[in-house]
Every structure is written in C-alpha cells, then in structure tokens.
Amino acid sequence: MSLLCPIGPAPNILEPSSSFVHRLFLPQPILSLPDLEALKKTNHRGWKTVVLDCTYDVSAGPCGLPGALTAVCQQAEAAARAGCQLLVVTDRAASSQRLPISSLLALGAVHHHLIETRQRMKVGIIVETAEAREVHHMCVLLGYGADAICPYLAFELAFALRNDNILDPTLTDQDIYNAYQKSIETGVAKVMAKMGISTLQSYKSAQIFEAVGLNEDVIDLCFKGTQSRIGGVTLETLSKEVFERHALTYSDIRDSLVLRNPGFYHWRAGGEKHINDPMSIANLQEAATGKSASAYDKYRESALESVRACTLRGQLELVKLDEPVPIDEVEPATEILKRFATGAMSFGSISLEAHTTLAIAMNRIGGKSNTGEGGENAERYLNQDPEFNKRSAIKQVASGRFGVTASYLAHADDLQIKMAQGAKPGEGGELPGYKVTEDIARTRCSVPGVGLISPPPHHDIYSIEDLAELVYDLKCANPRARVSVKLVSEVGVGVVASGVAKGKAEHIVISGHDGGTGASSWTGIKSAGLPWELGVAETHQVLVLNDLRSRVVVQADGQIRTGFDVMVAALLGADEFGFSTAPLIALGCTMMRKCHLNTCPVGIATQDPVLRKKFAGKPEHVINYLFMLAEEVRQHMADVGVRKFQDLIGRTDLLKVRENNDNPKARLLNLSLILKNALHMRPGVNIVGGSKAQDFQIEKRLDNQLIEQCSGILDGTQKHVDITMRICNEDRAFTSTLSYHIAMKYGDQGLPDDTSININLTGSAGQSFGAFLSKGITVTLEGDANDYVGKGLSGGKIVIYPPKASPFASHLNVIVGNVCLYGATSGRAYFRGIASERFCVRNSGCTAVVEGAGDHGCEYMTAGTVLVLGLTGRNFAAGMSGGIAYVYDIDGSFSLKCNPEMVEQLPLELKEDLDVVQTLLEEFYEYTG
Incomplete structure (x- = not known):
C-alpha cells in the first residue's frame, strides 16, 4: 500500500519524473511503536512529519468537541500547505486535563477537510490511537482515509x-508486533474479500459503510457521502459523552478502577443489552414446554423490553383503537401460521436431530422449514411419514457447495437462491472441518473433516442477468416450486429487489443483521449488516413505486421473536416471516455461543454423538411457541382494527414513534423514511404479494417436445428412446424439466440401468444446456453451447463436439462457455474444444474431459475426476479439497498457473492413474471423434 505522495512543487503530470515514485510502501497497514517513532522523526529526502494533537482542554466543557475538530482540521491544512508529507493524528496527550477526540471522528474530519481544500493528495495520514483494537476498528479507519494505524x-x-x-x-516485542499485525491483516483481508475488493489501496477511503444513528451534522463534518437514513446523535451529544466519560475516568469513585466486561459478544449482567437475555430464554422455554399457562405472557414482557432496548422496531408502537374489534372476527391462527418459516440453518451447523425436529414442526402447522445451504438427505424428502414428515419445504441453493441434484430440486416447495446472508453479508456459511462428519460430507458431496466455506462471490452469479438465468433454471428444474432470492438489508436493497423481481423471482427474503451468527467469526457478528426494518421498508416502497409488488412475496428474517415483531414487519411491508433463534431456544438452546466449537451442551449446534444424545427438543415445543405467537398477533390485529392479515401489509399508518421513550439517543432518531406509506407515493397499485404470476413461458420450452417423446419412458411402457432435434441459443436449460419428471419418479438414482434416453442435437445451445441432467439421459451436441453447460449434472452424460465440416482445430477454440459443470454431483461430460472460465467449479462427483480451460478451473472441487488435454488459465484448483485433475502440461507453464494452497502436483506415473487417463482418452475419442 502506498503511503506517501510526491514532495515539493507539483510536477508536470504529463512528463515522467522520479518524483512520481517518491513513496514509502508498507506491507500491511499496522505500524509498531518503533516504526511510528521512526516516521515521526524521519528526515528522509527532506520529508517532514507533523503530529496533530487530537485532544482538547477540559476547560472547553461539555460542548468543546466541534471546536476541537475544527482546530485539528485547520492544523492539518496548514501542515499540508507548508509542504509536510506525513500527518500523525494522535490521542497520546489524553490526560486529566485533556479530553481525547474519537480517533475516527478526528480522522474523518481531517480527511474530508483536506479533500475540500485540495490538500489530501499531498499527505499521508497515520492514526495513533488507544481506541482501535479490533478488526472492525481498523477497517473503519482505513475506509475513512487512514494510510496507517498504530x-x-x-x-x-x-x-x-x-x-x-x-x-x-x-515473547519478544517483535513477536507481539508480528502476531498482532498478522491477525489484523487476516481480518481486514476477510472483510475486503466479502466486499469484493482485492487491494487495500482500493479499500482505503472507499467509505463502504452505512451509519445507523448519526445525525447530519456528524456526517457532513466527518463522514461526508456516507448514508445515514434515520438520523441520530449529534455532535453536541457526542461532545457531552466525551466529557462525561472523561469525568468518570478521573473521578475518585473506587469502582472506576475496575474494568467491567461490557458484554459486547456474550450477555453479561450490567453490560450491554442483548435481545436474547437469560430471563427471556427461560420464559420462552417454560412457555414452549407448556409448564406454565402464564409463561408466554412473561416471555412477551421480557422480550419486548429487550426489543425496545436493542432494535429499531422497539422505537415504534402500534396505533391502537379505543375499542378493539372482537377477537373471534380476526383471521384464525392456523392461517397466520402458514406465513411462518424457520430460517436457513444448515444440517452441519446444527445437528440432524434439531434440523429434522424443526422440519416436523413446520410441516405439522402448514409452515415451511429451510434446509440451509447444507442440503438434505434424500431419505428425508422421499419417505414422507404424514405424522413425522422430515422434509424441508424450502431447499436452499447457495453456491453448489452441497451438491444440488435434480431430485433435491424436484422435492421442494420453495427453491431459495442464497445471494447473501444478512447477519454476515458476503461471507455465507462456514463449517469447521471437525463438524464435517461422514453423514454431512455425504449430504454435501464433500470430504469428511475438510472445512467448508462459501466464498463471497458465488461463482455462478456475476450480474443480475446471471441471477435471472439461475431463477429460470430452477423454475425449469421444478415448475411447481416458488423461486426465492435471499438478499441483505442494506441501503439500495430496494433497487436490487426490483431487479430480482424483473428477473422473475417469485419470493424475496430481506435478511437483517441479527441472528445467523452462531458459527461466525467475531468480524461477522458485530458491525456487519443492517436491521431488517430498514431493508423491508425500502424494498416494499421501491417495489410498489415500480408496480412490481404484486409479483413477489416478501419475507422478513432476523431475530423475529414476538407477535409485535411480526406486526411491525407486516406493517412495513412483509408478507412472510422467518424464525431461527427463537425456535432453537424453544428446542433447548441456551445461547452459549459455542456453536463453532462443536461443544453445544444441549445437542443442538454440535455433531458430537455424545452431546447429540442430550438433545431433548420436541416438535411440540416449536408448535406451542408459534401458536402462542400467532395468537399474540391476532390480539394485536384486534387492537388495531384489522381482521385479515393481508390488510396489515404496508399499513405504516398503524405505526407511530414510541412515546415516553426513556432513551435520550433513541429520541433523536428520525424514522419518517421507514414510516412512509408506499401507496401514498403511488396510489392504486396492487400490493398483494404473489397475486400476479411471473411469466416464465414454460409452455414454449423445447423440453415439452422432449417430455412428450419420452412419455413411454416416464410411464414405464418403454425402455429406450432415440431423439434427434435441432437446437438454438434461445433454448435454455435444455433437459432440465425432463430431468425433473425423472427425479420425481426415480429420485437421485435416475432411470433404471435397463432404461435410457439418447438425444442427438445439432446447432448452438443456449445457457444451462443439460443443467441438472438425470442419470440415464445422454445428450450429444454437434455444435457449441453457451454458459453453464451441465450445471448441477446429476448422473447424465453430455457430449459436445464441433460440426464435422468445421475447418478449425477444436483444441484451439472455445466450444462451451463459462461455469460449465458448476456444482455437478455425478455423471460424465466430454467436450472437444476449450471451456471458458470457472470450469468444474465445485465439481463434487462428475467425470469430465476437455481440451483446455480458462481461469479458475476446478476451484472448490470436492470430488470427481477432470482430464484437461491442453492449456489452463490461472488459479487452477484454488480451494480444491477433493477429487483429482489430470492436466496435460503442454508448454511447462502449468505449475505457475496452479494454486498450490490445497493441492499437490505429481507426475503421471502410477499405473492406476495411467489406466484412468487411458480409459478417459478412449471414451473421449469414441464419443467425440
């Protein structure tokens, strides 16, 4: 990272000069104490360093902060104009007579002031502070302009x-410096990765943050350009806090010498409030197990107190009628329960017992449970006991991590595309290796003991067009299912949701920052994501303004725990509601926050067979809780005078800012943006979610002809069929619907061994050719194909070769597009020609032969065999944790293109390997000529 800029008078930028390389490069942004001292005293090449004291005299009183910030900004400008190269913003002088300015406020103010005065490019800014200690602190300082931090x-x-x-x-001082620097470097890199930023130079000053609870005067002075949608504390408030904290620090109170645990990550008595406090947990479990008739009332009371202390929705209250409508006129609880779903908690993150208990409970009440990205064993959805139906209605399609098969997709009511996770946006799930048992590895088509991470850019989705294609693919793979997209609550999510609706998704989940953090690193628990209240309100408003609301059902997700939470979500615009933590608490979770350690004492978030025996949860516990919650919703509906739940949705006029709020900071919030009624902005629009069907034009699919010609195979009266067709690039997801019908009849096994379908094609195939192709189908294409060939291949065989009359050499030309065989679980593919980028990413069981591949081949591959008969692009085998790739290294360059982090490169010598390669070559020759 470049720290310094040219010295002296500005050179002519059109003429190359040595002054342009007058830089100091840092390997990482954290400076040790000796390094900082060296920079403070440097006189290298005439460099000058000015130390800016970011403290002010206690005599300035409780309102001294704005003046102190202005003074620091003026000093910084003067130093830059005087030819200084380095500014050290420091709070070292803090004492009984000097109050420290927050290092972030000081940095932000100086950074933006220098930009406004055209001086920022002349200087590097170093922050010397006692405040910064965690990864997020460093990220924010870097994001607002720090060049280095001590x-x-x-x-x-x-x-x-x-x-x-x-x-x-x-340990020496240097050992400590190195260890701390390394840990911060790793954490910052993780944050940058999930934001899709590859260099610190790009991250620095990028301001990729949203403020929650800061007023305009703070934003304008220190964080110009940062979104702050609900206002909040002013400079005056912050100034008073600095003064009060200083007074407390230097008071004579003996207790001030004790550093209390503030309870930022775990609940601690007297510390920061948490939504899930011990009292609420105990009351909920007592209510769920039916031990006390009044337990739910106690739970509701304690939970509401936590909600008011911790959430945006807690600053609102319902507008109640003087005379409620009769409760028996309100929609019954059984109908309201159909709008409930449990969240995407994967088998793997939680135990099989907990996962199946949630599914049984939701199936009994008519709601839906979610597989999470961990998938689901086939026996759960193929053997549906009416009383103990363990099938999860919502099947999540995250990023092919667990091997999505045709049968998995076919046995779903909802297919949910996990674009991002609200609680830790960009990260996705993370399962440590010691939780990946044989059962979990089998379900995810992976290797036992190998950790599983969903990397930030889900490799089949690089644009809204890619997302629209995946929506279409899933609809073709299961025409009965509703296609859902999970989005993060963040500024601009309404525009993204509009794109998703135009991409023909039928369901959108807005996921908030709470919850979903059981197995997260600390960088993902705090300071990541935003409240769902902001995201749901924005999504509903923007969809209504664009007349798209009727096409999609909107679900709110993230620590919804009470009937009041459900009411607020509905009034802001949500149709459905996701519950995760609360049902787990009903099953016995005690919020120990040891999920990632595999040591859950109640057998929920563990794969340890001994601990799993301690699981005591029953479906009835979840059912009891959700029924009581639905009855609470009915009571609230009666209080506000609404009989049908649909009539609640978007009725922000039934919400108002809470009166008698005893939190002075909460009283400063401006919630008018989320309380705008979308129908006032565009009257007369249909806002009944899902009332207008998305048009997928399924009736025009070439697959319909296929299904008709294969009717004898599907009804068991025929054993073999040969089909000859012509295909064009408008024909997308070819064979996916045929595979759906086969999967519904035969499951993952595909067609019986004595039954087969041979399809011979000519032409150029459209996207997702052969996606989720079932066993027993062979597709041979004389021509070429677009992106996503064989995505999720499920046992079928795909052969593609150039037209026989074509004059070009196949091994020098691309024949299939990007992301071929993405997430394939079984089957075979033979491509006579080169595949584009991301070939066989997440391959977890198929065998493939190709004459060359672009960048990122075999990335995140967990099983299967790949033979590359030619050149590859860079970053081959990154994150590859299983399977084997044979690569013909024509020009000796492969070792430089292969990512060696998780794989070993070996010469082709063993007889068993030679036999495999020879067999594959013979098959390749036979099928492709």
Missing part, C-alpha cells in the same frame, strides 16, 4: 500481559 494501547496491553506471565514471557 494501536498503541493494544501493544502496550500485550506487553503487560507478557510481563505478568499471562502470555509466554519469552
């Missing part, structure tokens, strides 16, 4: 721990 208190604390023998006393 968190001196973190280092000094580590030295003190070493001196007290709490850390290894043999």
